[in-house]
Structure formats: C-alpha cells, structure tokens
Amino acid sequence: MKKILILLIVINLSICAFGEEIVKVRLSDGESITGQLKLPQGNKVPLLVVFVHGTGPNTYINKRKIGNTEFNYFDLFADEFNKRGIGFFSYNRRGVEIGDTPPYYDKIDSVKYSKYLPITEAEDIEAIISTLRNDKRFVNTKIALLGCSEGTIIASIVADRKVEKIDALLLFGYANDNLFDIIKWQYSGKASIINLRKYFDSNKDNMISKNEYESSDSIAVLGRTRVLGNASFESLDIVKDSVLDYRDFGTRAAPYFEYLLKMIDSDSDAWIWKNYFRVSSRWLKEHFKLEANKTRLLRIDIPTYIFHGIEDGNAPVEGVYDIQSRFRQANKSNLKCFFFEGHNHDLNYLDWPFNKKIPEGLNSIFKTSELLM
Template identity: 50%
Template sequence: MSTVLAVLILVTALYSSEIVNVQLSDGEILKGKLRLPENQKHPSRLVIFIHGTGPSTYLDRRKIGGVDFNYYDLFGEEFNRRGIGFFSYNKRGVAISDKPPLYYEIDREKFKKAVPSIETEDLSMAIEFLRKDPRLKKAKIILLGWSEGTIIASMLAGIKENRITALLLAGYAHENMADIIKWQFSGESSMVNLNKAFDKDGDRKISSAEYIGKDRAAAAMRTRGLKNAKFEQLDIDKDSFISAKDFGKILEPRYKLLSEKIEQNDGEWIWKNYFRVSTNWLGEHFQLEANKTRLLREKKPIFVFHGTDDASTDIYGVYRLSKSFAERGKTNLRTYVFKGHNHDLNFLSWAVRKKMPEGIRMIFDVSERMIN
C-alpha cells in the first residue's frame, strides 16, 4: 500500500541515511529520515522517535550559543554507533527550511490535521512501509516518545498490527492533556524551577531567608527570572512562604483566559499567545484516555526516563505509574529518575557542550541492552 522513495543518501563511517516519502491514506506525504548503521545489512532494532508538542521536522535544526546542530541527527548517530537504526519524520504541514531560528516552514491548514488520531494513523503507515524494507524485515521496532510523544507512542503500541517491541518514554505524560495544562498553571510547575534556585531545606517552599540568598542561582532567579520582585509580592496568602499555592493564584487569571480562548475556539490567539497547536489538537487531546490507564493494558516492556527538574510534566506521575503497576503485579515497567534533569533530560548540554547527560545516555544504554 505504501512505498519508500529514497531521494538522498549520505554515507559516513558510522551510518548511512536516506530521505523517504510515505504516501498517506489521504494522499499527503510523510517525509522522514531513515538512518541505518553502516556496518550492518540487517539491524536487529529500529528506534522511531515520536515528537512532542508543536511543529517538528526530521532534523529539528537549531542554533544555540553559536552552535548549529540537528537534534535528531545527534540521536541517529549515537543509535547507529550502537548498531541500532533510527527514524524521524516531519509532522503534517511542516517542512524543513533554512530560515532561523526554528528552521521550518508551516502550512497551518495542513498542520490542523496534526492531531493524535491522525498522527497515530500516519505513523502506523510509516511502520508498515518500514517493515517492507528488506533491510528491516527482521528488525524489532522500538518507539521513543518524548512529552506528548509518550501519549502517541502508547496509542501506537496498542495497535496490534504495529507489532511494537518496547516503549521508551521520556518526559513522561501521565495525565490527560487537559489535566497536564491545569497542573502547569497550578503553581506546582513554577515551583519546580523556583525551588531549584531557592529551596535549601527541601521542604518544597521558599522562606524569606531563602529568597534573599546571595548564592548565584538564587540571585539569578530573583533578578532575571522574577524581575526583582519583593518576597511580600509573591507571598500571596501571607503565610511567610512562597509556595505552589501562591503561584497558582498568580497564574489563575492567565489560566482562566486560556480556558476562555479554548472554549471560544480562538485558534489565532492560542497560536500566538500560548503554544503552536490548533484547537483541533486541544479538543482531541482533552478527550483522550490518559497514559495512567492506557499503559496498564500493555504487556510489552516499558521504560520511563524523567528528570526531577521537569516543569512540563509532573514527576509524581512516574511514581504513580510505578505504584499502579506494582499493585497489579505487573513487572514490565522500569522507571529511571534523574536528579537535576529537566524535561528534555538536559539535552542542550550534549548539543552545545558535547557532554551527554546521564538521562539521555541511559536511553541509549537501555536500547543497546535490548539487542544483547
């Protein structure tokens, strides 16, 4: 039903890559990049990266701190070095561009179809044509989902015909997207970053003495992050501490406004003032089953990678998932929590400073162990 059209082949000492086009059910094309280890004719594993929220390409090129890099090439090269194939793709309506800072161009009408149900269908077709590649006929397929991609990956794994071997879930999303957004505005998300700078005694709140601390992290957050706000301005409930309750009150008007714009179907405001997503995306996500119950039906191996400093998805979701699996006597879940790692597991220290963080290294190590 689908065909692979290789239009570009690049060869290095470690891997070969090709750009492929997958014809989708409605005639659109999913363009992706397939990277295979150069020294293996038939790799035993293929990792497919499932994107997080917003527009993305098979490269996700960025330039930060004078360093120009392609996000997915870094992953592809390391997986290939370990004998594992790697595939990434453009989301619907998104194409690669040479224009900074995001290096993509977007057809917003087509991007409106970048919703969970359609992305799941598109990626199922991608899996189908990858399996038809003679080099990959015997390859076991592993999904690496990040953030929203942890939701899409679990949906794909639930489709029997996809024959997914294992799930690697980073920046794990435990709840429904409506609940995730609510948590992000609850004050809990804000305190993840604030406590890292100020909370010296580990009680998950900030005293006046901690707030006026002289160390570099506290000074930077106070001056640059909080614009030199006085302690009394942030202690909304006047209990002598800055806590999630205070920031929940501070963010309440913004959350109310966002909720109103979603209710009004005001896609333009959401795109410009919240996130580059469509109202279609929000509406569908709000109706989806959450990973917290969907994953309980899975029997295949699941590996979760999460940072203690993740301000996008709640780390306590990881602990709740582990508890749910244990209560049911399920043994196919393994979780890894990394101190001081953020939502992207400190990816920029790898891309910019060439130092691979522990969390990202563990993703590669786990994938490699599945080969042996």
C-alpha cells in the same frame, strides 16, 4: 567512462553519508511526509528506533538556534544509536517542512498542519512503521518507539491499537494524565516551584523563605534577576504567609488558565498560536477527550521503559510513581522506570549542544536500547 566516473562519485557520496536515507511515507489520507533514516554500518540492523515527537511543528532534523548556538536536535540520537548498531528514524510532522528561518527552522503549511491531531498522529506513526516493515532489509528487525512528552501519549496509543507491531516503548518526559489535567497542574503553581527551587530552595522543603529568596548566593541572584525580574519577595508572597510556595504562584496563574480555556472553547486559534503554543484549539480539545496513559499503559504488554527527570516542570514525576504503583497492583512486570535528579522535561538535552556532555538521563536511554536487540 564518464558514466563509470559518475557512478563512483555517487557510491562515494553514499559511503560518506553513513547510511543516511530520505524516506517518503504515504499516509492513510493520501498525504505524504518525509522522514530521515540513519543506519549503522554493517549488513544487519537488529533494532530500529522511531522517534515520536513532542508537541508542535517538528522536522526530521529539528534544527534550532538558541543565542549564538545552532544545532540539529536529532544528531545526538542518531549518532548514539548508530554507534550501538541501532537504526534511527525521525520525520517531518504532517504539514511541516524544514525551513531556513531561526529559531525553529520550520516551514508550515497551515492547511495540512491543521490535520495534526492525536489520533491522526498515531495513524501517521503506523504509516511510518508499515513503510519500514515493508523494507526487505528490516524483515527481522525489531522496532521501538521513542516518545517524548506528547509523544509518550501517541506512542502508547500506537502500541495499544496494535495496527502495526512494535516491540518496545521508550518514553521520556512521560505524561501519565490526560492533557487537560497536566495543563491544570502546570498552572497550579506546582510547576513554578519545581522550576524555581533549583535557584532558591537550599533546604529542599519545596518552599522558598525570605532568606532563601534574598540570598547573595550566585544561583539565587541569577534566579531573582533573570527569571523573576528582580521582583520583591513581598510582591510574590500573594498568600502573605512569609513563604513562597505553589499557592502563591497558582493564585497568580489561575486567571491565565481560565482565559486559556476560554480561548480554546471559542476556537481562538490565532491567540493560542501566538500566546500559548503552536497548536490548534481542535488539537487541544481532541487531547482533552483522550484516555490517560495511566490506564492505557496497563493494557500494553511489550517492554516499556520510562525515563523521567525529578525537576520536570511540564509533566510531574508523581505520574511516574503512580504508573509504577498501578503496574505493581496489576501484577504486571513489563514496566521499568528510571529517575534522574536534577533533570528537567527533556532530560537536560541542552547539556549536549552547549557543553558537549551527554546527560545521564539520555545516556540511560541509549544504554537501555542495547538490551532490546
């Protein structure tokens, strides 16, 4: 009787979890990572979406704390896909486990994490797909990769290698160029103007006049005080032409870009981790060697969807216009692109934890996924 009672409790817990499973994935080098599989109710799963992380340490929940707000990044994706009858898989990047320290809630094994490189990450995604395909429940299930930022590069590499079969690519925060060129663009001042124009550029000419900068409008006041530390217009006008544009911010940023390259070249990993991003110099160097998506994607024939914010200050929207043009010139019809005014690199994800509103860009991903079933 006691065994029966325990069994009933286990069954009830499983039901309450709504198809949530922890999956161990063995990697090609003998290491293993942990993933989370969330399945919709029902007997069939016509489509599984595998999330491919952006840059840095990531876990299968990506718990975050911003101010007093805590949230699990992937809850929104799992819920929205599951309610459409679609399974969702996320994973701990190699060398990363869930931790208990805000704001990132991750725990990093530096030795294992050092193996996180672009091609290694692609191989790890292939191991995930292989694990899922070997599950008898998913014999007839389609698998789509949902790549974010760096994940748009990795997902495309996986599709191009064809080691494991995937059925579609869903890409947001799309990186069209090689990472070196993207970082160079970020330091050119053009990314700065994109990030600042929502506060000041009232006439939308991609420049900021003295009147716009010194406006008493609440949004301009917010930009001056919280973003630019009450800097005077004159101190920002480096070029001294009475407007602020990308040249002013690019001139200011140029020494930082050159110093970053110096730190990468000298393998100054501690400096990079503390002052730039939680990655290694080797990771950056390996990315700098990679073919860019703008040529790789042309070899891929599966349905490919790009979702991009016009206000993306990390990867320029011009890259999406460029890949569209390249597909047209090559007479390829498997690419569809969606553009979203007022959306940033993560398609305004923070509207969800702070305002309980699903932004248009992310909602478009969820709706598009239904077409793949």
